[in-house]
Amino acid sequence: MYSWLTILLPILVVVQSHTVPPFSLKGSDSLRVHSHNGPLDEKSFNVLFSNIKALEIRLSNITNFSKDTLKSFTNLEFLRITFSRIEENDDDLFKNCCPTLKTLEIKNWIGFNDKKLAGIGTLPLEKLEILDQDIPELKPDILKGTKLKKLVLVRDNIQIIHPGAFNGLEELKYMLFTGNKFKGIPKESLSPLKSLKVLELVSNGIEKFTTDNLPLLPNLEEFLIIRDILKEVDFTGIEKVAPKLKNVYLIGNVGVKIQKSNGPVVIHNWV
Numbered sequence: 194m195y196s197w198l199t200i201l202l203p204i205l206v207v208v209q210s211h212t213v214p215p216f217s218l219k220g221s222d223s224l225r226v227h228s229h230n231g232p233l234d235e236k237s238f239n240v241l242f243s244n245i246k247a248l249e250i251r252l253s254n255i256t257n258f259s260k261d262t263l264k265s266f267t268n269l270e271f272l273r274i275t276f277s278r279i280e281e282n283d284d285d286l287f288k289n290c291c292p293t294l295k296t297l298e299i300k301n302w303i304g305f306n307d308k309k310l311a312g313i314g315t316l317p318l319e320k321l322e323i324l325d326q327d328i329p330e331l332k333p334d335i336l337k338g339t340k341l342k343k344l345v346l347v348r349d350n351i352q353i354i355h356p357g358a359f360n361g362l363e364e365l366k367y368m369l370f371t372g373n374k375f376k377g378i379p380k381e382s383l384s385p386l387k388s389l390k391v392l393e394l395v396s397n398g399i400e401k402f403t404t405d406n407l408p409l410l411p412n413l414e415e416f417l418i419i420r421d422i423l424k425e426v427d428f429t430g431i432e433k434v435a436p437k438l439k440n441v442y443l444i445g446n447v448g449v450k451i452q453k454s455n456g457p458v459v460i461h462n463w464v
Contacts, residue, residue, distance in 0.1 A: 288312025314338030333357030
């Protein structure tokens with residue numbers, strides 16, 4: 194069993210006798226933990242965590258991971274956890290853990306569930322990406338308190354989006370849902386998104402969409418529904434709820450019936 198540790202300094206230093214794929218985060222204060230089996234602590238890695246601004250954990254089995262572990266990364270701005278098993282000691286792992294964390298990316302975190310999102314609203318996140326996890330419900334206020342500008346949720350088994358799921362996300366500019374299992378997004382849930390510029394929905398199980406499904410979105414510029422099971426869309430009057438909307442893209446929705454008004458919005462229907 195080997196343990197990989199890569200520290201990005203002005204000259205890349207790799208502590209390990211085998212070749213490690215390059216890690217490309219900006220700056221000289223990034224730590225990459227790859228194929229590690231054991232605890233994550235300063236003693237094991239001989240690194241002062243308070244100096245680290247970017248951390249990636251990949252293909253690892255972390256046997257001891259707690260809120261205190263994260264708190265030791267006092268200047269952490271970027272965290273990526275992929276294809277790893279994390280044995281955490283706290284249900285609210287992220288609560289008040291990282292006062293400078295701006296980007297959180299999670300993919301194939303073994304054992305991850307919606308309980309791990311508890312406390313995520315205490316982080317000053319600007320970008321959140323969650324891929325290939327199990328989050329059946331997006332609960333009210335779950336992201337409230339963040340400063341999200343970009344939200345990406347891909348293949349997360351999302352079936353229910355509660356009306357208050359996006360409360361507090363007034364700064365959000367881009368939102369992507371891909372490969373989930375909901376038939377629509379509640380109109381009320383979208384209401385707080387006054388800064389949203391791009392809404393992208395890909396293969397989520399949506400059969401029908403109309404202008405009535407949208408609240409006032411004063412800054413929406415592009416709306417995409419891609420490779421879904423759409424049978425009918427009606428965008429009549431959409432310019433009234435989205436006055437800055439320029440383009441609607443319907444891509445890969447074979448046989449969809451389209452109704453629209455003669456407004457400034459261009460509807461692209463690409464099969």
